[in-house]
Amino acid sequence: MDIFGAIVDFIANTNVPDQFREVDVRGLFTNPWFLVPFIAFIGYHFYKQSVNTLVITALVLGLWIFSGSPMMEDLVVDGHLQLSKVLPVAGVGVLALGIAVYFLFIRSD
Structure with missing residues (x-):
């Protein structure tokens, strides 16, 4: 259990979590440095x-x-869990x- 604490602390x-919240999705999917490899990845797997x-x-x-x-975003309001959203x-x-x-486990390619 000590290793999980170290991972959470890291x-x-x-x-x-803050970095994931601040991602500019529109900017990401209009950036050719992301979009070209992503489309190539999807195209390759369609081909395969x-x-x-x-x-x-x-x-x-x-x-x-x-x-x-x-x-x-509305799941936790003022530190209280909203049961209607759970x-x-x-x-x-x-x-x-x-x-x-x-x-991953039941169906195979």
Whole structure:
């Protein structure tokens, strides 16, 4: 358990959550230094017909977009968890976990 504390401390000290919150999505997807390799990655996996990788990539992008949605921003207000928002967020998490387990472990390319 001591290693998990060290990992959490490292993430907190490097301000990783703040960096994720401050990402300029529009700027990222209009930047050719990101967009060209990303399109090449997607095109390569379409060519290879590796559906698992494409679905997991779409799942990660979808969860990233969902994490910046108003639903997630209003989850904790003034230090109090909003119980009306917990069930939809947990549902999205369970659905994402189910899709990931299916495509990574049950279905193979």
